Amino acid sequence: MKSPLAPPTRLLLGPGPSPIDPSVLDALSKPVLGHLDPEFITIMNETSERLRTVFRTRNPLTFPVSGTGSAGMETALDNLLEPGDRIVIGVNGVFGGRMADAAARAGAEVTTVEADWGDIIDPEELGKAVRSVKPRVVALVHAETSTGARSPVDLVRREIGPGPLLVVDSVTGLGGIPLEVDKWGIDVCFSGTQKCLSVPPGLAPITFSPRAAQAVADRKTPVQSWYLDVSMLRKYWEEGEGARAYHHTAPISMVYGLWEGLRLVLEEGLEERWARHQEVGEFAQQELTGMGFKLYARRGYRLPQLTSIRLPKGVNDNLRARLLTDFDIEIGGGLGAGAGKVWRIGLMGFGAKKENVIRLVQALRAII
């Protein structure tokens, strides 16, 4: 009955996966239902409804993609873009660059609006690019996991005007910092489960505005991915006549975990959760700068849930391995331009607690 699998218990303070509440792990181990069982359909409906609440949207087409956050990204871009479509993408870190890569693979003409790593995407720059390029889609990253910068997505729609479809990567944002899909005029927003929702990796919550859903329905060419084709996925996830048509076998246990993780978010209260992340993140940034670390992301635009620190002289990146083996604490190394130069410290979801900050700071003091 018990598996001999015995992974150690780590304190996950990297860029994700984040620590998981025991009740979410418990949900994962519940009896598996069939993907068309009426009892599972109830769980699907509740999951979608909870996702609407945390996305702050009334979009009917809101569901978890059966893959990790990057599958959510590809679902957004592959479904909105047809070959030859123009897209403007803000790139200020790895995940903006990843969207540019995926959009080009979908056959789009990609224009990037770039900013230094650690800096933000300036909505005015996006607006300028839109007036010049006249794209079908604008995309940017809300919370750049590679740098810890928070771009002011709330100001983007005003700058780009009503025309372009707006795609937002909030993989690291959802459930941790304010995100208002409807109020901010976002057409497609995607996320991941393993960040501020504190659910294991494996699903990508996504929401499509009615306009975005219509754009998918009006396509002239098929979506290049069969697996991520929203015109078929919606027949499985949406309610109504002809609904619940089999497409692929949903990852039942992962949906259970998300259902429970979202329940915990709503039990805490979304705004209370945002406030907790803010408070714990500020505390961490204060403690870390107090130790002499310099913060990587631009002042005034720092994510509380993901803090990048520059490594000072004499502090080698491979000290992270000692933190892991001697203290059972995981933090993240730098990605791309930050590789070997920064550490990334996540205080997300169930892990966003001051006691975790203190445990980390004490361990850092011991090894540096």
Added chain:
Amino acid sequence: MKSPLAPPTRLLLGPGPSPIDPSVLDALSKPVLGHLDPEFITIMNETSERLRTVFRTRNPLTFPVSGTGSAGMETALDNLLEPGDRIVIGVNGVFGGRMADAAARAGAEVTTVEADWGDIIDPEELGKAVRSVKPRVVALVHAETSTGARSPVDLVRREIGPGPLLVVDSVTGLGGIPLEVDKWGIDVCFSGTQKCLSVPPGLAPITFSPRAAQAVADRKTPVQSWYLDVSMLRKYWEEGEGARAYHHTAPISMVYGLWEGLRLVLEEGLEERWARHQEVGEFAQQELTGMGFKLYARRGYRLPQLTSIRLPKGVNDNLRARLLTDFDIEIGGGLGAGAGKVWRIGLMGFGAKKENVIRLVQALRAII
């Protein structure tokens, strides 16, 4: 600590998900590790090695794709096919048709070799098509989940010659019936976790022969899917210099479940497991024909783990709902051409037990 999620316990005798051993559910709830944690990398290595054993291959590039079986299909086709490439696909049910759809989306010129539903793909017909079309890739379904037919994949390589890359969908085959990736000359074989491996849905085990891996490396165009691009995925999954490069955050808990599910397969013995499926499936087919049901798949080529039966006059498809609500037994309805006309009964993995056949037959007698 406990989640209020309370799904009922069903006896899953449909086309998958199949019943899960409690130790696999236990593995799902183990503490989550980071996707670059050395302890997780050990689990990855063990998982790949176990997959090699059940696939009967020595292919280094053997790993679970972070999506369900259909994502495995798309990984196979998207990575091998470039726009304009020719592919010959055997279609004798839903899943062959799905491959033809996905291959066309990848820009390939698709030639189908068709057989009646319930019948098999004749290797000689594939051979004829290959001589006429001269395709880069040949693809067929080993175990057609929509009909219950087993195509003689072991004879295919002889008929198609050494040239074409051979792709085999063994979503419902792996771990349930003989499959010999190396001996049969298969280049890419993909599967799913929720059939004869008895792990919840969410991962797609896949293996690439060295020749197929080289074909991916030699591509002239990028793989259209960023998420499923094997040239990047292999850097995360394979061992050696520069290995374990971050691509996407692996679905840790699902990998735990697969690790444990494969451990149980090897504990039982792969050939013993094949024999158990054969014995239980034959028993079920005997009992069901004894009740007057006619079997849908062609005699001599029936899968033991998935039996399709024709509904006789007076037996309505919606009796399945009563089986579910009154007896907590799930069986599957027909797909595509079989919708409303057949039932699909799965006896897979942990569920392949004679006592389950008896429980089903008694329930069927009670409601018909």
